[in-house]
Amino acid sequence: MTIPVKILIFNNEIEAMLLVEILMDKAIPHLIRSYHDSAYDGLWQTQSGWGHIEAPEEYREEILQIYNEMSH
Numbered sequence: 001m002t003i004p005v006k007i008l009i010f011n012n013e014i015e016a017m018l019l020v021e022i023l024m025d026k027a028i029p030h031l032i033r034s035y036h037d038s039a040y041d042g043l044w045q046t047q048s049g050w051g052h053i054e055a056p057e058e059y060r061e062e063i064l065q066i067y068n069e070m071s072h
Contacts, residue, residue, distance in 0.1 A: 002029075002056035002057070002058070003056070004029075004030075004031055004054035004055055004056060005054060005055070005056070005057050005060070006052050006053075006054055007030075007052070007053045007054065007055050007059075007060055007063050007064065008052060008053055008063070008064065008067060009049040009050075009051070009052045010032075010049055010050040010051050010052060010053070011049060011050060012050045013034075013050055013051075015050070015070075015071075016032055016034075016050060016051060016053070018070055019053065019063075019066065019067055019070060020032060022066055022070065023055075023063065023066070026062075026066075028055065028059050028062065028063065029055060029056060029059070030053055030054065030055040030059075030063070031053070031054045031055070032051060032052075032053055032054075033051050033052055033053075033054065034050065034051035035049065035050065035051050035052075036051070
């Protein structure tokens with residue numbers, strides 16, 4: 001079993017959901033972690049980004065390439 005690593009930080013939820021759809025279509029394993037904390041009413045999201053994606057290291061370049069293409 002491969003240990004997931006942090007690949008990139010999202011600016012917002014829309015970015016995260018778009019990438020998730022693409023990764024699901026390509027059957028790339030991933031995990032999305034939101035920085036939202038209800039105790040602080042999302043304070044960390046405004047300072048640290050919306051959240052991040054974790055995936056096995058061997059998918060890093062492919063995920064970053066998809067993200068860059070999606071962002072431009």
